[in-house]
Amino acid sequence: MTPLDDLFPTEDQIPASVRLPAYIEQREYLVGGELRIWPGDLNVVRSPVFVNTPRGPEQQKLGATPLLTSKESLDALHAAVKAYDNGRGAWPSMRVADRIEHVERFLAAMRARRTEVVNLLMWEIGKTQPDSEKEFDRTIDLIVETIRALKELDRSASRFVQEQGIMAQIRRAPFGVALCMGPYNYPLNETFSTLFPALLMGNTVVFKPAKFGVLLIRPLLEAFRDSFPPGVINVIYGRGRETVGALMESGLVDVFAFIGTNRGASELKKLHPRPHRLRAVLGLDAKNPGIILPDADLDNAVKECITGTLSFNGQRCTALKLLLVHRSIAEPFLERFCAAVERLKPGMPWTPGVSLTPLPEPEKTTYLRGLVDDAVAKGARVVNPSGGRTNQSYFSPAVVYPVTADMRLASEEQFGPVIPVMVFDEDEEVVRFVVNSQFGQQLSIFGRDSARIGRLIDAFSNQVGRINLNCQCQRGPDTFPFNGRKDSAEGTLSVADALRVFSIRTLVAAKTTAENTTLVKSILTRHESDFLSTDFLF
Known part of the structure; x- marks a missing residue:
């Protein structure tokens, strides 16, 4: 059993x-x-x-x-x-x-x-x-x-x-x-x-x-x-x-x-x-990549990528949907990452300490299985022991490696507990991947080399709405702008931005003459307009 x-x-x-x-x-x-x-x-x-x-x-x-x-x-x-x-x-x-x-x-x-x-x-x-x-x-x-x-x-x-x-x-x-x-x-x-x-x-x-x-x-x-x-x-x-x-x-x-x-x-x-x-x-949709550079702190990268890929079973638009790992550290990263995935506790939503729960969408496990089977048929494999096992509406997280560009997992948003892992040798490969993606919400970069990360920031700043350094993708704090490029969003949300996006600036204007000044003062002092007002809101 x-x-x-x-x-x-x-x-x-x-x-x-x-x-x-x-x-x-x-x-x-x-x-x-x-x-x-x-x-x-x-x-x-x-x-x-x-x-x-x-x-x-x-x-x-x-x-x-x-x-x-x-x-x-x-x-x-x-x-x-x-x-x-x-x-x-x-x-x-x-x-x-x-x-x-x-x-x-x-x-x-x-x-x-x-x-x-x-x-x-x-x-x-x-x-x-x-x-x-x-x-x-x-x-x-x-x-x-x-x-x-x-x-x-x-x-x-x-x-x-x-x-x-x-x-x-x-x-x-x-x-x-x-x-x-x-x-x-x-x-x-x-x-x-x-x-x-x-x-x-x-x-x-x-x-x-x-x-x-x-x-x-x-x-x-x-x-x-x-x-x-x-x-x-x-x-x-x-x-x-x-x-x-x-x-x-x-x-x-x-x-x-x-x-x-x-x-x-x-x-x-x-x-x-x-x-x-x-x-x-x-x-809208997102395919947020996590980019793990060769000098990344693997303990931190694994910790952040576990939360980033599998918080609420990966069912978040801000989830890390694809991990791009430098070839030189792919094996040690995968070893630690898969061990961390296997330690996650499955169970019911009310179970203390549970991390993985059943999925609400009907036939979701069948869909996820299809993504995994497509990747395996094209040369990838499931590298964690329990990956892809199912029970009714539950799907065990599957770490799939090595994913290549011709697989559905490379471009399709899985919105569930399947973690595709690709390898890269040159930074330009990662840049091309992000540029060619139809989505542009966020990405994460894990590494220590300031010059290298600086160059990547410049390459990505016109591709996504948010670049996260050594941490997972996320929406908060709610005071920060939440947006996206390409097919990932239209408009910007945050506490302040949301108020602006649901309203339009409207002005009342007049030439600064004595007559107009008297008119405006009269409206204000007699509270004859709700819109034109200098009342201070405490």
Whole structure:
């Protein structure tokens, strides 16, 4: 018997603290400040967790969510359009301080549902308990930090500038209606990283949860309804082709915030009849390489590459998706790296100390097996003892070596626990690889030679959005810009950048004459405009 044979628990082995209530049949969705009840078909939500029974392993059915149609999704869109009212609605014209109060009301309600949301994160996408708790808490911190950044942005905009006889105040105004869609690997954090900046800047929103990690939004539906004016936030469910396609075809979406594949983003953008009026904020595919130079500190490189390739089973856009190792150190690196992979603990998301968990995507293990088989057929091999073993939805990390350019693993984003390793002899080989890649999010360089690393930084600075030295690729801190080149992103996200990307600079200007000065002073002192204001936000 291998450790994978008893990977999944029996019913009585599941701790009471993480057990979910009975089957969650969700029929609610949020439109125009009303929780509507869907009478139609439902989409069954299955967990990546199987439970061992006398009949064999059985995949857990957690519940179901509404399979809405284009009609319901358009109802949600029209509610958002009505709430925006060409920028004259209560929300877009509301003072910044008041919008912040609404968001803080939501935060208080969200904090009260922490345990429920964390448990659903574990059961729905197989994320470990510490990482699920971290995602929830980091999302709270992100919203709090976004509020702080908005206050700072508003303070800097409260002053007037004078240039060439013109006085002006430059403030930021919303675009209109935003469609926000997030990824299944961070269904809370990544989605809210666009949703709340959009709201805080005065846009109204239609929000469609990720394809996995969808039930975890249910505990927050009432908080959304009670914290915001009707139509400001609308939550829909269903198949993307049926629901989101209709939204884009309407031409009424002003901002498209999407985190997923570049193919999916391209198909949806093409549906919009007025593409020049559509602002896109996209986080897309990545094939981030880790480059290990001959003088790298192998202990540090192995440690960072283990986390970089296999944190949440490699299901992160910022994961290291390919390791490029100098031939002179390939064998010692692989020996240490494979030993570290074998020490990682597989298990259920709630198991203490677990690093590797089941995968939420159906047929993902079959897909990963196909990538490995393609590489092996072309001359590579799996070099770690347990690599590629499977049990239902679980796939043991496979270190594949030596990968060459003709293999799918060299260019295809695996988004899972397969680690391709290539060797190189000259730095120019690595430079050509990065230049020729269709993706350009991040990369990592491991080494000590400052002159060599300096040259590589110069070669890569116009190829990727972030270069990491002697550490894994990552998004944080959230105050840093998060972007990408080529097919990896459109627009920049960070706490401050997200506020800017969901708004446009708008100014009120006048010639600096005595009459105009008197006019502007009158508007300011009598508080006759919410937009033109010198109020200082504390």
